[in-house]
Amino acid sequence: MAKVQAYVSNETTERIDTIVAKRRAEGAREKDVSHSSVVSMLIELGLRVYETQMERKETGFNQMDFNMALFESVIKTQFTVNKVLGIGCLSPHVDGMPKWEWSSLVSNIKEDVREVMNQTFPHLEDSGD
Numbered sequence: 001m002a003k004v005q006a007y008v009s010n011e012t013t014e015r016i017d018t019i020v021a022k023r024r025a026e027g028a029r030e031k032d033v034s035h036s037s038v039v040s041m042l043i044e045l046g047l048r049v050y051e052t053q054m055e056r057k058e059t060g061f062n063q064m065d066f067n068m069a070l071f072e073s074v075i076k077t078q079f080t081v082n083k084v085l086g087i088g089c090l091s092p093h094v095d096g097m098p099k100w101e102w103s104s105l106v107s108n109i110k111e112d113v114r115e116v117m118n119q120t121f122p123h124l125e126d127s128g129d
Helices: 010-024 036-059 062-089 100-121 122-127
Strands: none
Touching: 010 036, 062 100, 100 122
16 A cells, blocks of 8 residues: 555544544444544545546536526426416316416415425425525
8 A cells, every 4th residue: 555645734633533433432443443544535535526526527517508408498398388278278168167267276386386395395494485
């Protein structure tokens, strides 16, 4: 094994000490968990993260372009569905049925969306959004 010497901040040293102490408290033997083994593991993990980030840059993936394309698709879908629902509400087959009136449909959709959003993102319910 190669030896690499590096200087780290006191905070980093304390965090490494905490990991070593936690592993030993969980029952790891002293020869299995050392500062050297923990630092080696952290460097390997850091290298994997770094390499993954570099691969993403090479793929040409652009998060902003993806977000814009996704947003555009959502907006197109929303407008299309609004038009189709509007046409459906004018159908003589549903004329006079309260659940097929436009205002009823809109409020029902909003309630359904709010319920799914609150289930998926519970923190939104707490903030009142």
